[in-house]
Amino acid sequence: MSTLPETLECACWIARQLFARRLSNGATGNLSFRFGHAVYITGSGTCFGNLTPQDFACVDLETGQVVAGRPSKELPLHLAVYRRREDRAVVHIHSPYATLWSCLEPEPREDCVPHYTPYLRMKVGNIRLVPYAPPGSPELAEAFSSAAAHPGAWLLAHHGMVVAGKDLMSAFAGAEELEESCRLAWLLQDRGASRLS
Numbered sequence: 001m002s003t004l005p006e007t008l009e010c011a012c013w014i015a016r017q018l019f020a021r022r023l024s025n026g027a028t029g030n031l032s033f034r035f036g037h038a039v040y041i042t043g044s045g046t047c048f049g050n051l052t053p054q055d056f057a058c059v060d061l062e063t064g065q066v067v068a069g070r071p072s073k074e075l076p077l078h079l080a081v082y083r084r085r086e087d088r089a090v091v092h093i094h095s096p097y098a099t100l101w102s103c104l105e106p107e108p109r110e111d112c113v114p115h116y117t118p119y120l121r122m123k124v125g126n127i128r129l130v131p132y133a134p135p136g137s138p139e140l141a142e143a144f145s146s147a148a149a150h151p152g153a154w155l156l157a158h159h160g161m162v163v164a165g166k167d168l169m170s171a172f173a174g175a176e177e178l179e180e181s182c183r184l185a186w187l188l189q190d191r192g193a194s195r196l197s
């Protein structure tokens, strides 16, 4: 098992990759991982492009109390995942195609990204649409919380994506797969391409 410094370095590498691939811009997006009974999450206002281990806040998973730093305002989304699933890492980004697709409020809500290739279902599962609520609001936390227990990942309407994984690398790979599936969905919409069942 990796040490805490190794895991923090891995999280920073992933953040920089997401920034370099233009899947996160400015100070948007946040990511976290579970380590023992603690959750380490990117701090409020930090930029994925130059993230360092010092930019993480630490939160007690059980109580939600902040142990160190100032966590992202989307902390409740991350805690909801860890409290309802076995996953140990969460990535939330406003990547271009996931955000575009989320603005269409696609149906059905429990499987809102069409399967034109088999990879989304293989690597991530079905994607559930969470209705719009302002970022960081209790309403968003509540809407997400009731969707968090379901398998697969999530699009937040008019906002972006949330992907969880058994570790940071699988959450990262899942986020890339979801972005690619949303890109296909956007480019193929209204073109009559057949979907996999």
Ligand SMILES: [Zn+2]
Residues within 6 Å of the ligand: 029, 074, 092, 093, 094, 135, 159, 160
């Ligand atoms: Zn966001």
